[in-house]
Amino acid sequence: MQAGDDLPSLIAGAAGELRPDDVLVIAQKIVSKAEGRTRALADVEPGEQALALGKANDKDPRLVQVVLDETSELLRADHGVLICETHHGFVCANAGVDMSNSPGDDVAILLPVDPDESARRIRAALAPARPGVVISDSFGRPWRLGVTDVAIGAAGVVVLDDLRGRPDAHGRELRATEVALADQIAAAGDLARGKASGEPVVLIRGADRVVTDDDGPGAAALRRPHGLDLFR
């Protein structure tokens, strides 16, 4: 995958005939590469904060600079980990910046500028089937070990499934009742992908319950507003 590659055409070629009740789960990395969202570390001049954070956390300061450039707020820098809020409003390690080690050239891969727009564009290019599209990335969790895939971009799928309309005889329902369906789609996609297989696209078939005709609000709807954040 290189900048400018026609990702929808490549997907359509590999997937065969797509259906309107399909959902494509696409790894963020391949979308970012196609969109040219990369930076060669050789071209990065680390600033003062990046030099200090790199030293304190045993990281390449040029890479830290790239992370800071993608960050709107640095929440934690500890244990060798940078927890960042990205310019999109996602909270994740290293602002979603990942390394690709191509021979002789260290390249940082950044998240797409607007992953929901990326998802909408891919979906539109896959007309007339217009399958649901989820762009996934692996995020850590503060109180659980291991990463799980979540949706950073989405088009044409139910992102948040609101179950709050369910009758509750006593007005005393305790549990949250919005389900982050798009995140569960991303997790299911990664499960199907399997261990370190590198398959960048997973096709979920027969998903008519989660596919919508309109593109919907995208994964942006999954960001928790700062006012509802108890752990910043």
Add this chain to the structure above:
Amino acid sequence: MQAGDDLPSLIAGAAGELRPDDVLVIAQKIVSKAEGRTRALADVEPGEQALALGKANDKDPRLVQVVLDETSELLRADHGVLICETHHGFVCANAGVDMSNSPGDDVAILLPVDPDESARRIRAALAPARPGVVISDSFGRPWRLGVTDVAIGAAGVVVLDDLRGRPDAHGRELRATEVALADQIAAAGDLARGKASGEPVVLIRGADRVVTDDDGPGAAALRRPHGLDLFR
């Protein structure tokens, strides 16, 4: 489902012939009910802290008392939400306590005392197939809206998939490389269950990549040690 019901027999009867490469994703609520992990609110006498928290958060103080009894550490009480670490070490809303509104009787459903042991017991009872077993519950996330299902108990599945053995030419790999497979199994199970369907058990077939012969460490292995917790 009632206390003392033989859950493995009920599952075996409903699922038909099970295979060794199956994984059963079982909703926590049905396991708790079978194990009698319930408390009638009528029998609960709220203490001072429960009365104060109930008043401040607009909750039934008897229910708050049940939550506190299941809690080892109360992390936050705000926005009408109690974020608790349970005695098992899980961090979640209301210590995993849920309400069941049966007519005329309000009953709180608690997490199983030892969900991994519950999973092992169910698995053993499903010999000779011994499918993988994941007991799932819906947890919120601090920076994302909506809940996703995670594993609170597991037996016979890969819980944490360690990809750290992958070659990295420059020693500079940024991203976390342990995948919380058991959580992704739980999320995929909920996705298959569908909206508010109430189906308490989902069968994932052909999951030989994630099923293990030994029961393994269980979902306890997914708890992040306090020393690695940046957001307590």
